[in-house]
Amino acid sequence: MSYSNLAANLAAYTDEMSFEAISNAVLQTKLMEYATLRSGLRAGTSAVNIIDVEIAAQPRSCDWSDNATTTFTQVDIVMNELESKQSLCPTSLREYYLSEKLSASAHAEEVPFEEAMVNLYTQKIKNHNELLLATDLIAKVEAAGTTTSQTGPSDADSILSDVYALVDAIDPAYAGREDLVVFMSPSNFNLLRRALVAANLYHIAPTDSNDVLDIPGTGFKAVKLTVAVGDINTMIAGPSKDVIVGCGLEDDFDQLKMWYSQDSDQVRVMAAWRLGLAVVNAAAWSYNGL
Numbered sequence: 001m002s003y004s005n006l007a008a009n010l011a012a013y014t015d016e017m018s019f020e021a022i023s024n025a026v027l028q029t030k031l032m033e034y035a036t037l038r039s040g041l042r043a044g045t046s047a048v049n050i051i052d053v054e055i056a057a058q059p060r061s062c063d064w065s066d067n068a069t070t071t072f073t074q075v076d077i078v079m080n081e082l083e084s085k086q087s088l089c090p091t092s093l094r095e096y097y098l099s100e101k102l103s104a105s106a107h108a109e110e111v112p113f114e115e116a117m118v119n120l121y122t123q124k125i126k127n128h129n130e131l132l133l134a135t136d137l138i139a140k141v142e143a144a145g146t147t148t149s150q151t152g153p154s155d156a157d158s159i160l161s162d163v164y165a166l167v168d169a170i171d172p173a174y175a176g177r178e179d180l181v182v183f184m185s186p187s188n189f190n191l192l193r194r195a196l197v198a199a200n201l202y203h204i205a206p207t208d209s210n211d212v213l214d215i216p217g218t219g220f221k222a223v224k225l226t227v228a229v230g231d232i233n234t235m236i237a238g239p240s241k242d243v244i245v246g247c248g249l250e251d252d253f254d255q256l257k258m259w260y261s262q263d264s265d266q267v268r269v270m271a272a273w274r275l276g277l278a279v280v281n282a283a284a285w286s287y288n289g290l
Contacts (some may be wrong), residue, residue, distance in 0.1 A: 008021075008111070008260075009113065009114045010113075010114045010117065010258040010259065010260070010267065011118075011258065011259040012114075012258070013112070013114035013115065013118065013258075014114070014118060014256060014257045014258045015165045015257070017118060017256075018255045018256050018257055019249075019252075019254070019255065021118050021121070021256040022122075022125070022249070022254045022255055022256045022272075022273050023249055024122050024126070025121075025122045025123075025125035025126045025129065025256070025271075025273065025275055026125075026126075026129060026247050026254070027247070027249075028126055028144060028224060028247060028274050029126055029129050029130045029133060030130055030211065030223070030224070031130065031133045031134060031137065031183075031225065031240070031243070032114070032133075032245055033247065034179070034181060034241070034243070035240060035241070035243040035244065035245045035277075036241050036242070036243065036244050036245070037245055037247070038077070038244055038245070038246045038247070038249075039246075039247050039249050039250055039277065040248065040249070040250035041077065041079050041164065041246040041248060041273055042066045042078060042079065042248075042274075043080070043081035043272065044076050044078070045076050045077070045079070046077050046079055046246065046276075047074040047075070047076055048074060048075050048077050048078070048179050048244055048246065048252075049072060049074055049076075049104070050072070050073045050074065051070065051071070051072055051256050052070070052071050052073070052074055053068060053071075053260075054068060054069040054070075054071070055068050056068055056069075057140070062250055063093075064219045067217070068072050073273070075244060075278045075279075075280050076278060077217065077244055077246045077273050077276045077277065077278035078276050078278075079246055079248075079275070079276035080132075080273070080274065080275055080276055081272070081274050082272070082273055082275060083270070083271060083272045083273075084121075084125065084269070084270070084271045085268070085269065085270050086268070086269045087264065087266040087267070087268055087269075088266060088267040088268075088269065089263075089267075090260065090265070091170055091210075091225045091265065091269050091287065092185075092265060093113075093117075097113045098208065099158075108161055112246060114258075116159060116257065117258065118258070120191070120204045121152035121256060121271060122133065122256065123271065125256075125273070126227070126233075126273055129226070129273075130225075130226040131226055131228060132275065133245060134183070134225050134226055134227045134231070135227070135228050135231065136227070136277045137183070137236070137243060137277055137279065138227070138231050138234055138236060138276075138287070140277070140279045140282050141236045141238065141279065141285045141287050142234075142236075142281050142287050143282065144282035144283045144285075145236070145238070145282055145283060145285035145286055146167075146169045146170070146171075146283075146285070146287075146289050147286070147287055147288070147289040148162070148166055148169050148176075148273075148286060148287070148288050148289060149288075149289045150165070150166040150288035150289050150290055151288075153233040153290060154188055154191055154234065154235075154288075155191065156191055156194060156195055156198070158193070159188065159191040159195045159198075160174070160193050160195050160199060160289060162235065163182055163184075163192060163215060163222065163235065164215075164218070164239040165288070166182055166235055166236070166286045166287070166288060167182065167215065167218045167220050167237055167272055167286075169237070169286035170237055170284060170285060170286045171281075171283070172236055174238070174239050174284050175219075175286070176219075176273040177239050177241075178219070179239050179241040179242075180218075180219055180220045180221070180224045180236040180237070180238070180240070181221050181223050181237065181238070181239075181240045182215065182220055182223070182235055182236070183235065183236050183237075184222060184223070184224065184225065184226045184234075184235040185225065185231065185232045185233070185234070186224050187225075187236060188222075188232075188233070189224040189234055192213060192215075192222055193213055196213065196216070201241060208225070211223065211224045212224070223240075231248075233288075233290040234287065234288065234290050235287065235288045235290075236284030236285055236286065236287045236288075237285060237286045237287075238284055238286065239284065240287075242279060242280040242281060242284070243277065243278075243279055243280075244277065244278045244279070244280065245275070245276070245277050245285070246274070246275070246276040246277070247273070247274055247275055247276075248273065248274035249274075253272060253274070254272060254273045254274060255270075255275060256268050256269075256270075256271045256288075257269075257271075258270075277285070
């Protein structure tokens with residue numbers, strides 16, 4: 001593959017796939033599966049509208065009398081405008097592509113080089129976003145939620161009681177909702193799964209999912225979340241749909257592009273996206289204090 005073909009293929013592919021690639025990197029995070037999405041938000045602080053309705057019933061009559069109340073509130077979300085830029089040597093890229101194409105691991109299948117490069121960057125941006133959102137969510141819950149004051153990291157003997165303590169500590173007004181979750185690190189998630197098996201509770205809702213577990217007798221789901229090293233022992237619980245994740249993705253400011261720069265003889269990579277998180281009522285959540 002020549003320099004010109006390498007560069008032309010990368011540029012043409014990213015011109016076509018730029019929006020899809022950056023959308024996947026922003027939208028396909030684990031937290032996004034449970035949160036509420038708001039798109040088209042600009043960088044800086046935006047006020048997101050929240051609507052709620054209180055329904056009342058009265059005897060039916062032929063006249064008109066309002067007896068329900070709709071309320072509009074707002075929650076501020078700070079949108080971060082992020083970017084990642086890199087310069088790559090086209091010779092190194094070509095050598096990597098040729099060696100990978102000829103390697104035994106390639107078998108009989110061939111993924112176009114430009115697709116492999118875009119997939120790699122998309123996955124790395126997604127990993128960054130997962131960590132960013134989880135860190136922000138934990139910080140907001142710890143700033144306003146109710147703590148169970150857990151005395152030490154969970155282990156195989158304590159994980160069940162630690163999780164149930166979180167469930168019991170959330171605002172009772174939210175107890176009947178169907179979006180209740182306990183977010184935890186992969187290590188605590190694995191501890192919980194083994195504890196459920198040991199306690200013979202696994203048969204209640206058997207699952208082979210490596211990301212979600214039903215917590216027996218609670219209506220909560222345990223969800224594995226990518227967290228920072230300092231938050232490995234942290235667990236939080238609350239109504240997931242009250243987590244608002246904001247993004248752009250409604251204009252051309254969010255993109256992932258690759259092209260060949262002749263003036264520097266380099267392949268340039270530029271990704272740009274907007275992302276932010278807010279919690280409607282962080283006081284309704286609980287956290288273990290670790």
